[in-house]
Amino acid sequence: MKALCWEGAGRVRVESVPDPKILNPRDAIVRITSTAICGSDLHLYDGFIPTMAEGDILGHEFMGEVVELGHEVTSLGVGDRVVVPFSISCGNCFFCEKDLWALCDNSNPNAGMAEMMNGFSASGLFGYSHLYGGYAGGQAEAVRVPFADVGPLKVPDDMPDEKVLFLSDILPTAYMAAENGNIQPGDTVAIWGAGPVGLLAIRCASLLGAERVIAIDRYPNRLRLAREAKAEAVDYRAVAEVTETLKEMTGGLGPDVCIDCVGLESYGHSLDAFYDYAKTSLFLATDRTHALRQAIVACRKGGTVSIPGVYGGLLDKFPLGMAFAKGLTFKMGQTHVQRYMKPLLERIRKGEIDPTFVITHRMRLDDAADGYAQFKLHQDECIKIVLKP
Amino acid sequence: MTTTLTPGSPAARYREIEETRGEASDVNVGEGERLACGIGGAALALYGIRRDDWGGAALALLGGALLYRGVTGHSEMYEALNVSTAGKSRAGWSRDVHRGLKVQKTVTVNRSPEECYRFWRDFENLPRFMRHLESVQVLDGNRSRWTARAPLGTVSWDAAIINDVPDELIAWRSLEGADVDNAGSVRFRPAPGNRGTTVTVELNYEPPAGRLGVTIAKLFGEEPEQQVREDLRRFKQVMEAGEVATVQGQPSYHGRD
Ligand SMILES: NC(=O)c1ccc[n+]([C@@H]2O[C@H](COP(=O)([O-])OP(=O)(O)OC[C@H]3O[C@@H](n4cnc5c(N)ncnc54)[C@H](O)[C@@H]3O)[C@@H](O)[C@H]2O)c1
Ligand SMILES: [Zn+2]
Ligand SMILES: [Zn+2]
Numbered sequence: 001m002k003a004l005c006w007e008g009a010g011r012v013r014v015e016s017v018p019d020p021k022i023l024n025p026r027d028a029i030v031r032i033t034s035t036a037i038c039g040s041d042l043h044l045y046d047g048f049i050p051t052m053a054e055g056d057i058l059g060h061e062f063m064g065e066v067v068e069l070g071h072e073v074t075s076l077g078v079g080d081r082v083v084v085p086f087s088i089s090c091g092n093c094f095f096c097e098k099d100l101w102a103l104c105d106n107s108n109p110n111a112g113m114a115e116m117m118n119g120f121s122a123s124g125l126f127g128y129s130h131l132y133g134g135y136a137g138g139q140a141e142a143v144r145v146p147f148a149d150v151g152p153l154k155v156p157d158d159m160p161d162e163k164v165l166f167l168s169d170i171l172p173t174a175y176m177a178a179e180n181g182n183i184q185p186g187d188t189v190a191i192w193g194a195g196p197v198g199l200l201a202i203r204c205a206s207l208l209g210a211e212r213v214i215a216i217d218r219y220p221n222r223l224r225l226a227r228e229a230k231a232e233a234v235d236y237r238a239v240a241e242v243t244e245t246l247k248e249m250t251g252g253l254g255p256d257v258c259i260d261c262v263g264l265e266s267y268g269h270s271l272d273a274f275y276d277y278a279k280t281s282l283f284l285a286t287d288r289t290h291a292l293r294q295a296i297v298a299c300r301k302g303g304t305v306s307i308p309g310v311y312g313g314l315l316d317k318f319p320l321g322m323a324f325a326k327g328l329t330f331k332m333g334q335t336h337v338q339r340y341m342k343p344l345l346e347r348i349r350k351g352e353i354d355p356t357f358v359i360t361h362r363m364r365l366d367d368a369a370d371g372y373a374q375f376k377l378h379q380d381e382c383i384k385i386v387l388k389p
Numbered sequence: 390m391t392t393t394l395t396p397g398s399p400a401a402r403y404r405e406i407e408e409t410r411g412e413a414s415d416v417n418v419g420e421g422e423r424l425a426c427g428i429g430g431a432a433l434a435l436y437g438i439r440r441d442d443w444g445g446a447a448l449a450l451l452g453g454a455l456l457y458r459g460v461t462g463h464s465e466m467y468e469a470l471n472v473s474t475a476g477k478s479r480a481g482w483s484r485d486v487h488r489g490l491k492v493q494k495t496v497t498v499n500r501s502p503e504e505c506y507r508f509w510r511d512f513e514n515l516p517r518f519m520r521h522l523e524s525v526q527v528l529d530g531n532r533s534r535w536t537a538r539a540p541l542g543t544v545s546w547d548a549a550i551i552n553d554v555p556d557e558l559i560a561w562r563s564l565e566g567a568d569v570d571n572a573g574s575v576r577f578r579p580a581p582g583n584r585g586t587t588v589t590v591e592l593n594y595e596p597p598a599g600r601l602g603v604t605i606a607k608l609f610g611e612e613p614e615q616q617v618r619e620d621l622r623r624f625k626q627v628m629e630a631g632e633v634a635t636v637q638g639q640p641s642y643h644g645r646d
Contacts, residue, residue, distance in 0.1 A: 005642040017640040024632045055642035090630035094499050106630040112619055136639045
């Protein structure tokens with residue numbers, strides 16, 4: 001089959017690879033009908049995430065049709081149309097039972113490696129680094145899905161792929177980001193990054209009762225979509241100091257909830273951003289944290305900082321003293337996708353949210369390498385690419 | 390000091406901590422390792438910086454850390470992991486000429502003690518999660534023949550159950566004539582808060598005089614603690630998820646090598 005493979009930092013290519021096979025009794029093979037490129041894929045593309053291996057198949061946002069089942073899977077049938085959550089979870093461990101799916105104990109074959117790095121291992125992930133199991137991903141014609149009896153969600157035939165595809169990751173991610181913010185009626189929510197996750201987080205924050213949402217980014221097309229989603233937009237390059245601007249906009253209080261939808265590659269032009277850039281270029285630190293730092297500085301006393309943006313290693317100049325002094329709450333982590341898929345499918349069905357507005361490009365899987373470059377360079381106002389095998 | 394402490398007792402562990410802490414508070418990396426780190430680190434860092442891909446970046450980062458460790462005798466990672474190679478060996482396993490090898494590891498399994506006991510008590514199940522075992526054949530109610538994979542073929546020995554308390558404890562030891570004299574036990578206790586079962590495994594290997602660690606290394610490689618940890622992890626996976634997570638046999642692209 002054809003699959004998009006990682007071949008080193010900045011290098012991905014569609015290659016011919018063997019077809020996936022059932023390896024465990026709870027596996028399924030899914031023939032992909034739609035798959036997307038995510039901001040997390042860019043971190044891999046840019047070489048920011050350690051333990052990738054040449055030849056790895058990428059992709060963790062996908063859906064398709066069940067074509068083969070391991071003998072333990074009885075909840076699905078061949079021919080079923082399913083969306084697959086990006087985290088791989090057993091459904092039986094302490095964490096799965098607590099609805100903390102992305103922390104599953106039993107799905108990472110490289111748990112020992114993860115323990116050495118992080119003390120504990122999280123769940124396996126599709127199309128991600130070997131620290132998360134190195135599972136072959138779904139930017140391919142087909143994929144092997146472990147624990148298929150608990151992960152994949154059957155979707156009704158009358159809902160087109162594009163409406164439900166993002167249940168695999170970014171819609172639950174945006175929703176959990178908003179939920180983690182513990183939004184109260186009347187709250188102002190500030191969101192760094194108006195990429196697909198940030199844009200959907202604007203919608204979810206409103207759904208959860210935010211009175212005002214402020215979006216921060218630099219790309220006019222993304223800020224335009226943010227405005228269309230009823231957020232106030234701040235171009236961080238057009239203001240002297242983002243944190244001061246936010247303070248002014250919120251009557252000197254600061255936003256009640258700050259959400260970092262940027263992650264470890266945030267851009268900036270102030271001294272600390274330059275310092276981060278220099279340090280990560282020299283490999284003295286691994287993550288650039290400009291946006292997160294601003295979120296901490298801006299957040300009102302007693303507020304909440306929610307971090308869906310991905311971080312991979314060590315942070316430098318993290319203003320913990322300030323966070324402590326202000327009594328902030330932090331919530332973060334990979335999304336517990338399985339927790340949100342069903343209720344969000346319902347919301348899509350009822351028309352409460354339609355995630356298709358983030359899609360700007362549709363391409364053939366064969367052109368996926370160009371897609372990566374375009375997404376990376378923000379060419380042609382690219383925000384979200386959906387690939388068709 | 391002359392008092393003898395029971396190895397592994399809280400008092401002995403306390404002394405171990407005190408000793409490592411006492412002499413040089415910041416040095417947790419042994420001399421030989423420091424030299425190796427310094428040289429290896431510098432080489433890695435240089436090599437890594439010359440390569441301009443991610444692999445190079447990782448190497449440079451690692452190299453830098455090793456270099457730092459070599460120069461200062463201090464490893465952040467070791468400190469974070471609560472490990473010291475400067476003083477005593479790390480908690481969890483010990484290996485010396487006289488005592489052989491002892492490993493103890495604990496895991497929590499989200500199943501009842503009865504279920505865990507029952508699965509373990511059927512020794513023919515052991516190779517499903519103990520990677521180095523090729524097979525265990527039950528000879529009669531009490532005795533069994535164990536065959537383990539070793540770098541040069543296989544090693545075989547007979548063992549007998551020496552203690553068996555249903556739902557609580559199983560202990561076994563090798564019989565006369567085993568290549569590697571070994572004993573093991575597994576204890577099942579209800580985990581607090583209804584979280585299933587706390588499973589503690591203890592293994593002891595005592596090589597016959599003169600053979601020293603050679604046979605042990607054959608069985609366990611260089612990281613016995615890691616191996617037991619992985620075995621227990623697989624036990625947990627089999628008990629909870631019914632299968633062992635794997636990516637062996639999945640597609641990837643290897644066109645260029
Ligand atoms: N937690 C999870 O499970 C999960 C799931 C999906 C995605 N993510 C992460 O969410 C993040 C966003 O994903 P995405 O697909 O929207 O990515 P994206 O790259 O399309 O969007 C990131 C946006 O942040 C903006 N940005 C960069 N620096 C900024 C700064 N200093 N201030 C404000 N905005 C800034 C960029 O201009 C861009 O529009 C990524 O880190 C991704 O890895 C996490
Ligand atoms: Zn994603
Ligand atoms: Zn689990």
